[in-house]
Amino acid sequence: MPHLGRSRDDLQRKFEEILEGAKAYYQPPERLAIEYPCVVYQLERMDSSFADDIRYYTTRRYQVTVIDRNPDSRLVEIVASMLFSRLIRTYTADYLNHTVFELDW
Numbered sequence: 001m002p003h004l005g006r007s008r009d010d011l012q013r014k015f016e017e018i019l020e021g022a023k024a025y026y027q028p029p030e031r032l033a034i035e036y037p038c039v040v041y042q043l044e045r046m047d048s049s050f051a052d053d054i055r056y057y058t059t060r061r062y063q064v065t066v067i068d069r070n071p072d073s074r075l076v077e078i079v080a081s082m083l084f085s086r087l088i089r090t091y092t093a094d095y096l097n098h099t100v101f102e103l104d105w
Helices: 008-018 074-080
Strands: 023-026 038-051 054-068 085-093 096-104
Touching (some): 008 038, 038 074, 038 096, 054 074, 074 096
Antiparallel strands (some): 038 054, 054 096
């Protein structure tokens, strides 16, 4: 049986532990009233390691976006400090600052 790495529920628990009271939303529907500051994340892809025609390990890659009115949000530093987190881009929309990361989990 291949190892699928840590689950999305594990990632949600990790966010709840480190985000200092801010919310983490997994693929929220558009009609959901989101509280800021927050983290919004979604599965981007899954990468597998193979040997001898057997899948041994699968890593999930998530797109993680920190959204905050504050351009110097503490949440950016928190997500940036996570192991296997990479900054992808930043932008502003609707007077909110967005900082996008890729996170292998």
